[in-house]
Amino acid sequence: MTPRRGAAEDAIGEPERRAGREPEGPSRIPARSVWFSKVIPAVLIGLGILMVLLIALAAGILIGIVPYR
């Protein structure tokens, strides 16, 4: 099925950029934003670690390593 190119609001996770174009304005992350340079990356990494831990815990429950009621 050929991917349909439609309105961008369809996509929550389609991140490719049109080659050679640099969007400006509110769609661009500010270069000096502490929020997007430090806080958000730390949050993403933290959530990723939590996800891995939860997967490990769930797998442990599944194979009987982790006791449950």
Added chain:
Amino acid sequence: MSATSVLPFMSTLVMLVFTVSVLQRYRARRRQHFLFWGTGLAMFGVGSFAEAYFAVAGWSAPIFFGWYLFGAALNAAWLGHGTLLLLVRKRWVSILTVLLVVGSAVAAVLMLRVMPRLDASQFDPAIPISEQYREIMPPISDGAAVRLSTPFFNIYGLITLVGGALWSGWLFLRKRVLPNRVIGNVLIAAGGLAIAFASTLTRLGYGQYLYLGELVAATLMYAGFVTASAPATELEAAPAALPV
């Protein structure tokens, strides 16, 4: 009214609004990921509604069927699969789609087989269903095979929904575009983790946190969806899906 009845009602309302929003988008654009998201969200809503029903109206076997099959077992996998459909357009995803649908049908059959063996005398309307379902359902060793399928669906949903949202957020962040989608994906991932954490606690025997976890998850995911779906400028194209 206690938290046992208020929290699931609130989750149900949030999920109703969320489900309608997503299914409206599916109707307008006919993209498969909206259908799977909408179905997963509807399942989540059925689970929340069932919890509210138990608190207010008491025991009902059909409601328990809906609670366990849709609320406990399937919703995470369908939500996560929608994210996978959005991010990856390869043939193997179609195979996973078939596996998910067939697996869900098998789980439904297994749940139907358990229904005649539910022990409704163990039900207490004052206690969340998440804290007493083990006493109501027979154990896995006694034929409740549907309980074995739940972790597989939930782990799949955790990886695809949360992992997909984190991956998307990271890519937008790396490219330094569409900050609303970075934030939106963070909120969606946080919501997915909230319900995954609450579900894991339930499986470990601490079901009193499930209702709060559901409301937190519903609110975060809806907020993430609204944030990420904010209209982009005309300079943003609709990019192709990631090759994986």
